[in-house]
Amino acid sequence: MRAAVLRSPVPAGTSYSTAKPLVLEELVAPEPRAGELGVRIVYSSLCHSDLSVVDGSRIRPLRMALGHEAVGRVLTLGEGVSDVRVGDHVVLVFVPSCGSCRACAAGRPALCHRAAVVNGSGDLLHGEALLKTAGGERINHHLGVSAFADYAVVARESAVVIDDDVPDAVAAMFGCAVLTGAGAVRNTAAVQPGQSVVIFGLGAVGLSAVMAATLAEASAVIAIDPNAAKHQLALDCGASTVGTPDDAARLVAEAAGDGVDVAIEAVGSAAVLASCLDLITRGGAVVSVGLPHPSAKLVVPALQFAGAGKRLLGSYMGDAVPGRDIPLYLGYWREGKLPVELLHSDTRPLAEINEGLDDLAAGRVVRRLFQA
Incomplete structure (x- = not known):
């Protein structure tokens, strides 16, 4: 072999x-x-x-x-x-x-x-x-x-x-990209119809999250990546708005006022993860999907959690149950929804x-x- x-x-x-x-x-x-x-x-x-x-x-x-x-x-x-x-x-x-x-x-x-x-x-x-x-x-x-x-x-x-x-x-592409990205939306964050979502990082995992947030009938799906060449693909995957990291705060404010319900970090950057906490509303959730370097440290104001009810959720392999989720996601793919x-x-x-x-x-x- x-x-x-x-x-x-x-x-x-x-x-x-x-x-x-x-x-x-x-x-x-x-x-x-x-x-x-x-x-x-x-x-x-x-x-x-x-x-x-x-x-x-x-x-x-x-x-x-x-x-x-x-x-x-x-x-x-x-x-x-x-x-x-x-x-x-x-x-x-x-x-x-x-x-x-x-x-x-x-x-x-x-x-x-x-x-x-x-x-x-x-x-x-x-x-x-x-x-x-x-x-x-x-x-x-x-x-x-x-x-x-x-x-x-x-x-x-x-x-x-x-x-x-x-x-x-x-x-x-179902064994990692789809399981991880779609699972972060469906299993970890449990995004509900009408909620707003921002997704940082438009690799295959982030784009799978875009698809899943659209499938979940999110009211806004904001896709963020510094590589503008990926923005049209994000729109094709269902994003309602696209932009660079410099655009993120403005796009979130325009779409969701005081913050989105869910922010998904699919970059692997502690700095981006910290910025996500600033972009979610009271009671909102940040989902950490990317893999930062082991030496990276996250420093954020502690009061955001008890004081504003914000949540930081880790998501490994999209909290998947593969034998359940892969057939489910393939079903959505057959229907043209993924x-x-x-x-x-x-x-x-x-x-x-x-x-x-x-x-x-x-x-x-x-x-x-x-x-x-």
Whole structure:
């Protein structure tokens, strides 16, 4: 099998197409163990979370085969897997919930304690890492998926079976972008009809939040990004108003007077997160979706919480229950209410993955898909 392996980080601002931090390596194709699946990857999708591992702002144990969002077909079944068939169409998700820890028992599988441990160590839910070079060198898994490859072994819990007729280029974006962005609106913030929403950051996650806020019948959906090239796409996704960060306060005042009901931060910036608290009304909520650098600190006036009833909510993977939410969101897509295909910038061969990092960092693409 081939997989794109990161052996050491490369600082942000580097030309990734020149430095080539991701190298397509030949690895030994592992067989699935009990509770696992072997999956042929059809398309993988490049996300800012991958870029943050490459530039070192998201710490992961290297050497690692990257990629965490993909669609594929089941090739082989491990012992004990009886609810999936060879040939099934599957979306892969990056939190393989165990079903029995505190978070899973509380109905919040995106916060699974066991998944957090194994995702952090580069292992799989049902055992240690399987990926190895021909010489026996261990290669860590990325979030239980390692999708920048032509094949992956994943925990059964990392796969959601979907209908055969869903186009692969659409399905590929549901495992992270749609789950995270739409889930931040529907699950974390629980946006209601008539409420107003501002969304900072118009990558695939932020644009998925725009779609979901529109679907929720928000009275105003204000989309903010410094890259004006993304503004028309946000309007196509359902935004009522678009602008740059310099426009945000004015647009919020025009749309919602003393502040919006919900602000969604999908940038990964502590400064933007702090500014969101100033843009919500009394009793409003800020949803933190982006992943700031681990060293970033948030400093805000404490009185905003008890004094004005404002809420700061963390949202990991959109507080999703993947087996419930992916079929639900696909249903909305079929009805034309969640036009996920708009997020698809283009498709390239996996050999161009480093060029893809450059284009993503520069804001030239939203979701680029790769075919091994």
